[in-house]
Amino acid sequence: SAFYGCVSLEGITIPDTVQTIGSSAFYGCIILEKAVLGEDSQLTSIGDSAFINCALLTDFVIPEGVTTIGNSAFRGCVSISTIAIPAGVTSIGTSAFRECASLKSVTFGEGSLLTSINSYTFNGCIELAEIAIPDGVTSISNDSFKGCIKLEKIVFGESSQLSTIADSVFSGCVSLSKIDIPAGVVSIGGSAFYGCASLTSLTLGSGLTT
Secondary structure, three states: OOOOOOOOOOEEEEOOOOOEEOOOOOOOOOOOOEEEEOOOOOOOEEOOOOOOOOOOOOOOOOOOOOOEEOOOOOOOOOOOOEEEEOOOOOEEOOOOOOOOOOOOEEEEOOOOOOOEEOOOOOOOOOOOOEEEEOOOOOEEOOOOOOOOOOOOEEEEOOOOOOOEEOOOOOOOOOOOOEEEOOOOOOEEOOOOOOOOOOOOEEEOOOOOOO
């Protein structure tokens, strides 16, 4: 919480030597527009609630060395429109990008090491229209895309290792018209596609048990 409540802070350049942005580091920085990291940044971790509700923060570049993004790290950052998640990220916390209302583009680095999408990760990202899930992801937890009302397309690769889609994952995704569930999926939770009023095509794999 190094800069917690610095309500007049408009911008900051974070030195390359910083390895961790701690929990609630910029909590309450309500007019923070830019947090700049250099090309040689040694950052590896973005803590829980690090930029929560930084409503004016525009596109934030996550350095290639980052491996961990904490719970609610960018929750409520309503001005961010694009996020590129480096291949080395192994953990994205619950609600990390929840209610990022302007977020239109989310990309994952080639060869992404991510193995799960946690609860509420992209919940309420109302401008998000398309996302490609990394092949290494084995589970998508509850409510992770709930309320993404413009989400039309979800792409799974041919080598997808996905096995579990939890409760209410795509609930309220009213623009989703088609989805091909990977063959390895064995479980789809309750209300996973609740209220997907535009869904006309759904392909299920032969391994599905519940």
